[in-house]
Amino acid sequence: MGQHLQPTAKSACAFVVGLDSEGHWVTIETHGRGGGIFTNRDAAVRYAEFETSHRPRAVRLSHRRVRLEL
Structure with missing residues (x-):
């Protein structure tokens, strides 16, 4: 009890951050x-970094358009 299990690299949360077709900054969990949809890149990256506990290489920036499906 009280033991924290670390997620495996395969199941660990990771995000892609990029612009959608309407110019909104979007984060998508892989x-x-x-x-989520954000007003600027900094807010999108901050959210993704927080959600991934600031793990190295857990947040990637996309140079292509991204689409958040609800």
């Missing part, structure tokens, strides 16, 4: 478990 397993489809979450995401």
